[in-house]
Amino acid sequence: MSTEDAHFRLRLPPEMHARIRDEAKANGRSINAEIVYRLQETLKMEDYFPDKDGQEDTAEDFGGLGVSEDEAKEMVLAIFKTLDRYKKKRERPSKD
Numbered sequence: 001m002s003t004e005d006a007h008f009r010l011r012l013p014p015e016m017h018a019r020i021r022d023e024a025k026a027n028g029r030s031i032n033a034e035i036v037y038r039l040q041e042t043l044k045m046e047d048y049f050p051d052k053d054g055q056e057d058t059a060e061d062f063g064g065l066g067v068s069e070d071e072a073k074e075m076v077l078a079i080f081k082t083l084d085r086y087k088k089k090r091e092r093p094s095k096d
Helices: 014-026 031-048 056-061 069-091
Strands: none
Touching: 014 031, 031 069
């Protein structure tokens, strides 16, 4: 982040702040960097799911599995979280 980046105050519920703080620590990032990272990832998801609700088309693709649209959306989110964890593992230097 540079000093030229936009600045603004953000109010968060205490539980959300604590969760973001914990996730940031686990990921070796500052709270600000964690928020920016997560916003970037959300925007990437919009590239995959360009419609208003974000996952409608993909949810329909799961129709043959006999799951509801809500279940399908949860499955898609789980897939993205798994891919993100895999990506993070690959980015970590080995401890040899």
